[in-house]
Every structure is written in structure tokens, then in C-alpha cells.
Amino acid sequence: MLAAMEMDWRALSQDRVVVGVVKTLIMLAIGVPAIRMASYLIAKNGGKRFSPQSAMLLRKTVTYGGAIMLFMLILDQLGFELTALLGAAGVVGLALGFASQTSVSNIISGIFLISEKPFSVGDVIQVGDKTGVVLSVDLLSVKMRTFDNKYVRVPNESLIKMDVVNITRFPIRRMDIIVGVAYKEDVKRVKAILLDIALKNQYCLDDPAPLIILNNFGDSALEFKYGLWVAKEDYLNLLSTITDEIKERFDAEGIEIPFPHLSLYSGSVTDPFPIRIVGGADPGAPPRGM
């Protein structure tokens, strides 16, 4: 009798394990494709309704959230006590928290960055000496691609502390160029020529009007500040064309672009520079090298 009951219990127990495993497999078979499908649909269609950054965040939330839920359901199905497990996880989490303060700081900084939205995916930002296109804004870090095609990961904690310049936030930008001309040139004529160059350039906006001011009396040149407005996507086109056009036009108009030079005087502009020959050279001998 006792033996028969023991046999029944074993059989029942084996059945429960088998049923649990089958249920787990079914959950995996449905859950994993469902999570991947949801992630794919958000990646494909999310960009139409949300910004790229929001779509990316939504996709990650769905993927990781779904994976965690599926994991917990499977543990429950396999007979694990979730309450005890979560309690243990809390203790472990506390220990890990102390050990990973930097990561926690990054996560909190990441939450601030995501909510404040100083930039989003696709913007060109400058952080320290790095400039590049934002690829992703994650909880721990921001990833960007520099223009020389380097992959840069900036921890969120650093971004919160540093000055971040969003270069492409507004649709138009002003490009400031310092143009130096010789002191002998007529300032009004130079300004008129610079304005004409700007108006003839196809990328330069004529409204807002170009800014042309004599900015500084430099060591070797009159320095003009030449501020040209341009649509942000045309910035490089303008930079590459306008400098060529300034040089060509100045050459054609006979306007001198001076190179840095240094004049030495011996105390007075008019007196010749004094030369004193030292040593025992024969005053009547011809100079060396002649």
C-alpha cells in the first residue's frame, strides 16, 4: 500500500515536471517571437509617429521589459518562489548598488538627459573636443560617430557635468570667418566685395543678411568678421566654396591678403638699422662669400 502510494506520488511528480517543462517551452516559443516581432514593428513604424530617439527608447523598453516579464513567468512556471527570489535580488541589488555607484550615477544622469532632451538621435553635438552625430541616447551613455568615423561613447554622468553644444538644434547657422586684408586697402570697398561674394554664393542665405564688420586691427592685417548664414545641411558646402571664392575674387580685384610679417626698427622708424662688425676682420678685405 505504502509502496503503491510512493509510486503514484513519483509518477505525479514526474508528470508535473513534464507539464512544467512543456509549458515553459510553449511560453518561450510564443514569448520570444512576440517580443522580437514587437521590437521589429516599433523599429519599422515607430519613426513615423515618434522621433528616432523616442522610437529607440520605446523599442528597448519593450524588448527588455518583455524579456524580464517572460523570464519571471518561466521561473514561476518552474516552481520558483518569486517573492523569495525578489527579496534575495533586493539584497543582491543593494550590494551591487554600493559596488556600482558610477553606473547608478550614469543611469540617473541618463534619465535626466532623456527627459530634458538637450539633443536627440541624429543631432550633431560637441562634447569637449569631440564632435559627432548622436547615434543613441541610452541609460548609461551616449554613443556618437565623429566625422572621421570614430565611435565615441560618452558616459551620461560626464554629459551632465560638461558643456554640450548642440550644433544642429536650429535650422540655420551662422558661419564666422575672419578675413584679413592689407592695411592699405579701402575698408568700404572690401566690405562691398565681401557682400557681393556672399550674395553670389548659392548656399549663403541673403536673409538673415551677412554680417561684415571690421573686427580688429591685427598685427599684419585689417581683420574683418564675415558672418554668413546658411541652412545647417549646407554648412560644409558653404565653407568649401566661400573660401575659394574670397581668394579668387580678392586676386581679381587686387586686394592683398597679407601673410604675418614683422618689422624691426632700431628705436626709430626713419633711422637705418645699425650694424657693428665685431672681431679682427681686415676692413679692406672683401666680404666673405663674394
Add this chain to the structure above:
Amino acid sequence: METWEQINLEIGQCAMAQAGPMTLWVRRAENEWHVFSRREPCVTRGFSFQRCDNPPENAEWARWAAEIKTGDVRLVPAMPDRPVIVSPDVEVVIPRKCSALFLVGIPPWIRVEVGPEPRLVVFDSPSAMLANTWFGDQMQGTLCYSLRHAPQRSPDRLSAGRAICPVQFTNETDKDLKFEKLCLNTDGLGVYEGEGRLWTDTVELAFREGNRPCDATCAGQAPAMAGTVRKLCEPRNPGKKQIIGQSGLGTFTSILRHSGR
């Protein structure tokens, strides 16, 4: 005007078009179409399209691999792909309860279409390069083309290489209006030929009192002064007639501000 008529090219044959400062060559090759264009900025002339025996030897052809059995090719004048900004030479006042017609000369885009319907577009580019300008403030606005030629009151004063866009201003208020700048969204304008010129749909801007000071509408037809017309090109975006209103509204808001209202 034969410029806008279809030409049939055999394999190896070439046609040349002139549109304002732009010269364009189209050549039919074996299962391919070749297009080459160049612009001479200071040249002003009308439109022409004819067969050509000697395309330039140093041409950098754009090649279109398309197995089209027929050699039909035609030019189509279209409106620019962005709004245009036009300003009068000097400030113009439109007196109260008055109406005024201004003619804006817009360099058309030239489209080259080949083959049978639905035709393949192998070229779509401005006949004259226009400078960029901005309509709005520095944080938001619209990238536009700048028309540096003032609007005129008579079509004779506009160069032959431009499509004439009639803009009818109506000031229904009790105060004078200053016309300083107009942002014209050309997306909703079709192009016609008539009296040897190109014309667009008439734009009507009515300025009224109240919360909605400006109504901008596209008449959907060329002006009477164009005579008998033939439509050459549909609007780029026929559903965007309302946007013309928004641009006009912005313009009139600007006029309101400048006139001290």
C-alpha cells in the same frame, strides 16, 4: 511655341534645349538616355528645344539605364521645389480698399520626360540657380529661394526665361498696406503657356480686418492677360493650396508689423 512639343529621337540622336541661362542636351542610346546640362549665369534668353547634331565633346553625361522602346522626349516647365521670396525694389504701398496686380518672374525648373505614359523623368533641375534665403526667425522658418528680381506691373518687364506668376493683392481694410516681402509657396501652382510666355496659376491675396487678416487662394487658372492658354505642368503638390495661404498669411503679418498696426 514648339519648345514644349514632343520630339522623337532615334538611337544615337540628340536634342538640345535652352531655358534662360541653362543649356541642356538629351541623347538617346541603346536602352539608355543621356542628359547633360550647364548654365551660363549672365545669359538671359527664352526657351527652345530642337534636334542637335553636335553635342559638346567634353559633356559629362548622366546616364539613365531604361529599356524604353520609343524615343519620345519632351520638356516640361515646373515650379521650384521650395517657396520663393520676392521683394519690390522700393517699398510699395497698397492703399486702403484698393487692389493691385503684381507679376512675379520665377525661373522655372526644367523637367525632361522620356518614353510613353507614364513618362520617365530623367532630369528635373532649375533653369537658373537661385540663392537661398530664410523666411522666419532664427529658430524656425522655411528655407526658400530668393528672387532678386522685383515684381513688375507689366509682363514686358519680365525676362523671357521666367514664368510669370500673377499675384493679386486686395486691401479690404481701412489702412494702407506696405508690400515689403512676399513668400510664395509654388508647390500648388501649375504652369501654362500663352501668348508666347509661361504663366502660373493666379494667386489672390485678400487682406481683411479681424483675427484672420489674410486669405490666400490659388485661382486654379492662368490670368486673362495670358490669352488662350495650354496647361503644361500640374502643381508639384496639388493638395498644398492651403500652404500658399499660410505663406501669404506670414507675409501679411509681416506687412502688418511694418505698417505699424
